[in-house]
Amino acid sequence: MFFIIILAMLLSVYASWKVSSNYRKYSQVLASSGMTGAEVAQRILSLNEIRDVTIHAAPGHLTDHYDPSNRRLVLSEENYHGQSVAALGIAAHECGHAIQHNQLYAPLQWRMAAVGITTMAGNIIPIVAIGGMFFLSFKIVLPVLAVAFGIVMLFQLVTLPVEFDATARAKKILLSTGAVTQGAEFNAMSKVLDAAALTYVAAFLSALASFLHYAMLIMGRRDDEE
Numbered sequence: 001m002f003f004i005i006i007l008a009m010l011l012s013v014y015a016s017w018k019v020s021s022n023y024r025k026y027s028q029v030l031a032s033s034g035m036t037g038a039e040v041a042q043r044i045l046s047l048n049e050i051r052d053v054t055i056h057a058a059p060g061h062l063t064d065h066y067d068p069s070n071r072r073l074v075l076s077e078e079n080y081h082g083q084s085v086a087a088l089g090i091a092a093h094e095c096g097h098a099i100q101h102n103q104l105y106a107p108l109q110w111r112m113a114a115v116g117i118t119t120m121a122g123n124i125i126p127i128v129a130i131g132g133m134f135f136l137s138f139k140i141v142l143p144v145l146a147v148a149f150g151i152v153m154l155f156q157l158v159t160l161p162v163e164f165d166a167t168a169r170a171k172k173i174l175l176s177t178g179a180v181t182q183g184a185e186f187n188a189m190s191k192v193l194d195a196a197a198l199t200y201v202a203a204f205l206s207a208l209a210s211f212l213h214y215a216m217l218i219m220g221r222r223d224d225e226e
């Protein structure tokens with residue numbers, strides 16, 4: 001139990017360090033295709049006959065995401081205009097989500113359905129945790145926290161296939177369209193996307209550790225009462 005918490009903490013520090021160091025390094029490596037992130041994204045969407053998704057540039061560092069409710073593919077300015085292997089990899093990864101949405105890929109559907117309740121659980125956790133320090137009884141606090149972290153944990157679990165699948169699609173498409181060449185360009189792009197995937201594994205493990213922590217506290221108290 002304690003081991004999972006430490007592992008999750010170490011992994012999340014390592015993963016976020018790896019994401020920023022790989023991105024810094026490979027956003028300097030230009031792809032020989034000369035395409036920008038926005039051009040690659042447009043190309044991928046067209047090839048998949050997705051016409052209802054619009055591509056936007058957003059300020060900020062690594063703000064890239066796909067917004068399924070508005071069918072918007074949002075790229076950070078440096079990836080929208082960038083011609084690096086990192087920019088093309090991230091643009092293609094976000095396209096992977098748009099393709100998942102278009103094909104009604106099941107884990108993405110589950111994830112979308114769970115966003116509302118997960119946001120609610122995320123809001124409840126700090127309120128109940130603080131309330132527990134002052135006036136709420138453990139009998140209320142522990143089960144509420146266990147359920148809330150359980151919901152967050154399941155959400156992070158469903159996120160894993162969504163993210164790994166988007167990255168797998170991105171790698172395949174970038175090679176087949178020639179946006180990134182096999183060898184050094186492909187390997188560099190893969191390092192950026194694989195590091196990003198690791199952050200989702202770390203997020204899942206830390207939610208799992210929190211859930212197990214509260215579940216075991218409840219079981220421990222039950223044993224005391226018997």
Ligand SMILES: [Zn+2]
Nearest residue numbers: 093097163166
């Ligand atoms: Zn993603």
